[in-house]
Amino acid sequence: MTLRNSPCGGPGGTPAADADTAGDPVPGPCTDRPHRSRAWAELLRLPALFSVPGDALAGTAATGSSPNSRTLLAIGSSLCLYEAGMALNDWADRDVDAVERPHRPLPSGRIRPAAALTAACALTGAGLALAVGAGRPALAVAAPLAATVWAYDLGLKRTPAGPVAMGAARGLDLLLGAAATTGRMREALPSAALLGTHTLAVTTVSRQEAQGGSPLPPLAALATTALLARLVTRPSAGPMRGHRQTTALGRTVPRAARRPEQESGALLTTALAAAYAVTTTRPYFHATLNPSPPLTQRAVGAGIRATIPLQATLAARSRGTATALLIAALAPLGARSAKKVSVT
Template structure:
């Protein structure tokens, strides 16, 4: 019988915290804020991400049986059909929440996002286009929060570029990576940090005073430092020794760094309080990650 903990492990529950800020960043980058039903959009991201993780393990079940037999499907804790059903249910709920929270415009982004998630897991994951395919997923997630507003494209691009770098590095998690990929990852981190901190919109928003602009700048710089600080130690370790263990650590850091990156993107619009709230999610993620390493949370 499948336990709740097995399902949580299948959908990578702690990692779902890293997508909540996508929609919030998109909303503020699009010139608005999340209010009322629009707060359902971050929840939609969580369900779509969870469905993607379940689909990932379903698609990789035969490979995982050889390389990662401890995972829920190859270990027999979650039957393949049940995993596929969980993936479909999560995505259906996610689309429903996107439609409720974002209306037709939110739905118009959520549907292609589901298509991108399915395409990555079933077609592109093991190809050269894999990192770009995954980047498209996260970029669309940001745009879903913005309900397709074009002014959110720079923020979506920043998240997408970071995602491409992490995805490329993750390919060495089992057999080890390479110095070239590690160097590329460092370059992506540097470029993403500069783009995230330097692309503020506070000056362009009517009614923004000098105090808001100062707060936006300070918040963005603080977020950028947190983002780079989360990534650089493990990336430098992977550069010095691109072993599978070091690559896995760098990949986990890259996934976690999504949160301070999102906080930076929100802070640079002048929305410092929401940015701080997103940053607090990173503390929760770190606590859950520590408990997971101790075997308490899957």
């Protein structure tokens, strides 16, 4: 990425970014408030927040319910816990980033490590408090979610269990929406497993985004995307319009007709699943051919953005059409903001 001639990396401290990924500005002598605000935006990776509300909304749709006030509390809890993980991640990685990414907010000195740790603690507390407001079932999910986030950042990240822990965190986040809205989670378990699998694949690719590495992780992520797109659009066992079936007595009778809303829901699910696959296929393929840091980072960014159409697909397959469209509307907002601040 090429930076414009400015001590902050561009006019007003904004770097020039390419169409698919945004880089971090080179640290300079800027100390004004906009510069500090940008440093916090980089630390918290604010554009990635657009991928969070869909977790709770997809969980709510999986239970066959519509969002309510408790759903909003669950979304607030998710946002806080997600950002707590971002701040804690950079605090835990500050020594490594000093070597691999010296331009990040902590090693560059734009944010003090103590401030990042304080933010992580405060955001965790806020997330749990919001879960308390959503009810006891929500807190029963938010507490292990917070524990998973902290365990990942402080210990599991660099172990083989790291991607599994991150996938579990996303799955729990989806279950948080179901638990807060209805107090039930069983119906949302399949959706949580699918979303967690996607996150596991993206996290596995992200482990080599700083130095590059093997083509196997992006290739595996590409295969995972294809599998998930197939699973979320798998035809239901329900009857289809215009077909006939033979009974045990040899009589031919018409199958029950599928309702128009079921037909439109199936079309929406297919369209959203296609958007999910398209978002990731090319970046994963390029990273497979050349697993260099820039292409790997681009693949990770695409994987994070693809979370939104996947969440929308999960909502649509649960007949939550309005919820699916609401989630899908977050995708262009996330893509636009990712051009200004990196999500990785």
